[in-house]
Amino acid sequence: MTIRHALRGTILRFHDNPFFTPAADAMHIEPDGLVVIADGHIETVGNYDDLRPNLDANISIADYRGCLIGPGFIDAHVHYPQLSVIASYGEQLLTWLERYVFPEERRFHDENYSAEIARKFLNELLRAGTTTAAVYCTVHPQSVEAFFRESAHRNTRMIAGKVLMDRNAPDDLRDTAQRGYDESRHLIDRWHRNGRQFYAVTPRFAPTSTEEQLTLAGALLDTAPDLFMQTHLLENRQEEAWVRQLFPARKGYLDVYDHANLVRPRSIFGHAVHVSEHDLGHCHDKGCTFAHCPTSNLFLGSGNFRLFDALRAERPVHVALGTDVGAGDTLSLLRVANEAYKIAQSTGHSLHPAQAYWLATTGGAQALHIDHLVGKIAPGMEADLCVLDPAATPILAQRTANAESYNDILFALMILGDERSVRATYVNGRKIDF
Numbered sequence: 482m483t484i485r486h487a488l489r490g491t492i493l494r495f496h497d498n499p500f501f502t503p504a505a506d507a508m509h510i511e512p513d514g515l516v517v518i519a520d521g522h523i524e525t526v527g528n529y530d531d532l533r534p535n536l537d538a539n540i541s542i543a544d545y546r547g548c549l550i551g552p553g554f555i556d557a558h559v560h561y562p563q564l565s566v567i568a569s570y571g572e573q574l575l576t577w578l579e580r581y582v583f584p585e586e587r588r589f590h591d592e593n594y595s596a597e598i599a600r601k602f603l604n605e606l607l608r609a610g611t612t613t614a615a616v617y618c619t620v621h622p623q624s625v626e627a628f629f630r631e632s633a634h635r636n637t638r639m640i641a642g643k644v645l646m647d648r649n650a651p652d653d654l655r656d657t658a659q660r661g662y663d664e665s666r667h668l669i670d671r672w673h674r675n676g677r678q679f680y681a682v683t684p685r686f687a688p689t690s691t692e693e694q695l696t697l698a699g700a701l702l703d704t705a706p707d708l709f710m711q712t713h714l715l716e717n718r719q720e721e722a723w724v725r726q727l728f729p730a731r732k733g734y735l736d737v738y739d740h741a742n743l744v745r746p747r748s749i750f751g752h753a754v755h756v757s758e759h760d761l762g763h764c765h766d767k768g769c770t771f772a773h774c775p776t777s778n779l780f781l782g783s784g785n786f787r788l789f790d791a792l793r794a795e796r797p798v799h800v801a802l803g804t805d806v807g808a809g810d811t812l813s814l815l816r817v818a819n820e821a822y823k824i825a826q827s828t829g830h831s832l833h834p835a836q837a838y839w840l841a842t843t844g845g846a847q848a849l850h851i852d853h854l855v856g857k858i859a860p861g862m863e864a865d866l867c868v869l870d871p872a873a874t875p876i877l878a879q880r881t882a883n884a885e886s887y888n889d890i891l892f893a894l895m896i897l898g899d900e901r902s903v904r905a906t907y908v909n910g911r912k913i914d915f
């Protein structure tokens with residue numbers, strides 16, 4: 482027997498991409514809406530008064546009037562093993578990795594520790610309203626096992642993979658090209674498309690992989706349908722110079738990955754701060770995706786990603802938002818949207834709230850090629866939802882009390898909001914307790 486339940490509140494949906502149609506028109510707002518959920522999926526969505534008479538008189542309806550109901554947030558770049566080194570002082574990318582990240586990642590040799598951090602990470606992610614993330618584990622296969630087990634337990638739709646590093650990392654954090662391939666292959670068999678889990682082949686970044694390892698990573702992508710690839714690209718200037726030194730035969734950083742057949746749809750490149758016009762054109766042609774991580778870029782002083790350049794209408798590149806914890810200082814995509822707004826301002830563009838909200842939800846799902854599953858409130862979609870409360874804190878309540886439009890409310894949420902603004906998170910139709 483099908484069990485139905487429903488949510489009532491203001492529903493936000495996109496019928497167009499707000500970067501390519503006037504942003505204020507791209508979003509459809511149902512002020513008094515109803516989302517009906519059956520068996521973990523969205524069955525119907527629309528106006529409350531239209532839908533209510535057709536439903537069973539006893540159906541359970543969660544009342545979120547005054548709140549905004551939208552898709553769960555999508556975080557396209559995050560490292561769960563770095564949860565404990567978030568907010569680490571004083572370094573830029575390469576020395577920050579050496580000083581804080583590598584010592585912590587060693588601890589994931591222990592599967593129990595991995596499981597403990599995976600649990601805490603997933604709880605914090607859901608508290609922030611994020612229901613899907615592309616997640617780096619560590620070089621240890623047990624860190625991946627632990628993560629997917631915890632995700633499967635909650636039935637969250639996650640993308641994750643084992644980090645590949647066969648050079649320029651401490652001895653106990655290195656695999657070899659062949660071992661990295663074999664361990665990844667085994668994890669793909671166990672977890673890729675197992676329930677709601679997807680596997681991502683995960684070379685950390687070019688400096689910590691030999692050409693042989695990158696080539697095998699490219700080969701891995703052809704061993705199963707719909708595999709993801711995630712890595713870092715052009716985050717910081719020293720990193721870029723190091724890659725040129727390590728791969729003198731390649732034309733540039735992106736070419737290192739391209740040569741290994743890693744630049745393709747479902748490939749997610751974290752940062753891409755220092756991309757050239759040639760890189761942007763090439764990434765458009767190849768259909769790969771950038772994860773824009775403004776909190777991380779500011780925290781490490783890496784530079785400013787040119788969002789509006791990447792999305793130029795004549796050759797747009799797919800872009801999603803990423804928190805990049807632990808270099809990012811928050812798991813809240815509202816706070817990431819806040820910093821994305823400021824970075825866009827510094828490059829002469831105003832990021833409209835509908836555009837930011839699009840990147841964090843529907844656009845993020847499109848960029849990851851999972852928009853047939855999540856990222857939209859529409860019949861047949863998986864019911865991963867985030868309910869935002871525009872009066873969650875006194876200052877938000879003050880600011881939104883006289884808001885002139887829903888876009889204005891959304892802007893206040895993206896500038897003043899964080900985990901506290903998330904009234905409820907639903908995973909596959911089930912409300913999460915946090």
Ligand SMILES: [Zn+2]
Nearest residue numbers: 560713751805
């Ligand atoms: Zn990262």
